[in-house]
Amino acid sequence: MKSSFVFLCISATLAVLTITSAAPGRGNANATIPANRTQNGTVTCAGLNDQKKALEGFIAAFVAILFFGSNFVPVKKIDTGDGVFFQWIMCMGIWLCALVTQLVLSFHPNNNNNLNQTVPVPFEPEALLGGFLWATGNMFCVPVIKCLGLGLGMLIWGTVNCLGGWASGRFGLFGVEASLPGNEAENFSGVALCLLGVIMFVFVKSEGKKTKSNETDDERAHLLFSKKIQAETESTTLKDMSKASDDLDDSWVDRLNPKVKKIVGTVMAIAAGLLFGVSFDPVTHLEQSNCHNPQNGLDYAFSHFCGILLTSTSYLIIYCFIKKNKPQVIGEAILPGLLVGVMWAIAYGAWFIANANLTQTISYPIVATAPGLVSALWGIFIFAEIRGVKNLVFFSFACALIIGGSVLTALSKS
Template sequence: MESLADVPHFLVASDNSTSTNSTDLIYGFVSCAVSVVFYGSNFVPVKKIDTGDGMFFQWVLCAAIWIISLVANIILQSPRFWPQAMLGGAIWATGNITVVPIVKTIGLGLGLLIWASFNLLMGWASSRFGWFGIEAESVGNPTLNYCGAGLCLLSAIVFFFVKSDVQRPATAEETPLLIDNTVNSSSQCSTDDSWVDMLPPLTKRLVGTGLAIIAGIFYGFSFVPVLYIKNHSNDRNSTFSGSSQFDLDYVFAQFSGIFLTSTVYFLIYCAFKKSKPQVFPKAVLPGFVSGVMWGMATCCWFLANHYLSPVVSFPIITTVPGLIAALWGVLVFKEVKGLRNYLVLILAFCLVLSGALLTAFSKV
């Protein structure tokens, strides 16, 4: 029998490499799966809750996000904190201000799908072509990767032709998903009279679509600072020399940027409203749950970036949640009605799934 010492070293190395690559792929795709489920569902708890103009809701959401990062930081035994990574959080928080108006104007499913498409375009392209000083990513099969990203983007364009029927939340006959309708009710918070509700239907659609595009662009750039820090770890002349290559080590810094920026925006908003902001107590618990779900989804996205690379994870994680959100909108919230809309949705779903699969196979 041949001993291990008699086996050629290059064969042993090859076996170990194959095993490691397979394990990385499993970790990466499991992280993708968890991420898309939470991203596609994280706004469901607040769908039937009065959130006003969204500024107070955003602050509660970001507080929960920061707590998730604190737990992750403790588990990781406090890796080095890079303040520059907070810029990614600031970029994300700026885009996230638009979420509540988007959901109110064009609905949860359609809004997520539109901002996801531009998130995909910005995030995938910056990683694939090396924009903003980060290193261009390579994949095993570039053709599949291009086709996958293209189909994902095409699906978002198809989704735009779905007409959504968005109703105002929490009427007298409806009960929010997480709390009773009678809790914390008062004359000050029972009516949701934000600027969005004053818009006519066509204007709502245009405003919602425009805000979703802006949100997607900001979301797509939010990972750039972390990728830049990682890519310059081997440059001895760089400030980021020796930086960690494990993406999750940057979660606490980025999420701190999210919470700090959202707090600044909320204080500016309070000053603008002359210390009379729209505060809805019923939005606190659902908003916190939504933030926890988002924080966990993003931690899994960081893991997917590490094990698969952003050029693979971005097309999957930015588009598949839209499919899940659209299912919520169709099956639970009845935002989409009519045979024509259902057929368009089915076509878009097929494009999303095809694009995600092609992108995944481009890594194998």
């Protein structure tokens, strides 16, 4: 466990260095030349600059896919309670990573003639809105999983997220200027294949590992819970025990009948996907609205992540009032939760760079769907959750569809 923690910390540090070094020039509106080729067909500096930007964008997309697909591994075996306190800890880790990035960028030289000149990173209130949208969508995730299960819940919000983010960049929704791909047929085909790959993942079933006594993880968890209750009865009265049982009762979701639960879960999953899908739009609007604004998405990351922390803290305070100041606080989830937030922030920061270099029309379908492959690989090779010929066949089809769709989407840029 300690070696895994050290490995993840080292990976996070390397990713931060990669992201900050790959960030495009800040505040440099005149960095490119309009034409890519001369009359005799030789590539100009502008063409080389475009190729460099594309390479940086695809590297950033790869970093985002890797960390999005791995960021929940540290809490795989840890109880996170009802999820509210855990998501606040996660958002705290996100904000701490953003603070470090803000400090690094504040001393990063501007890309102009004076290489020693530094440019202050602006704080944009409009970018707070993107953080609010994401944090609100994130609050829906735990109830959605309780209502629909992990597979169907992620399928719905992942599909809506992919479509929402891609459509806002492609068609210019919510104040964002439309970004047309070089080849529309390849772009539409790539998005369609990525979505089909996501749908295939719903047929890949996760199986819990067997314990030495041939108990499933759920049976073992039930046994541990029963032992805990038995220990508590030695020091509490029947009245106190009844009250403790009420406190340990599941959330409001479990009191819904199955039909209502499915409707509520579906509506919340669609809402979460829409909120995730448009969470980049405020930053993209800032980049496009004024050529003098910084064109590097990382310059807006701190403002965006401040919106996430403020929103998450507000929801935590409301939750504490509802629970009468008795929230479910899981101590062992604090450090792993912070690490989850740092890894998520690295992935999101890389996504900022991918959007800036490739446009949302290209990067969004790739980054929104491919992390499922990484998560599944963890499930196959590390946690042994995905087993059996049928599961592996569905997984292979999903991989082929998503990889093929990502390649088509990437090719549609030129």
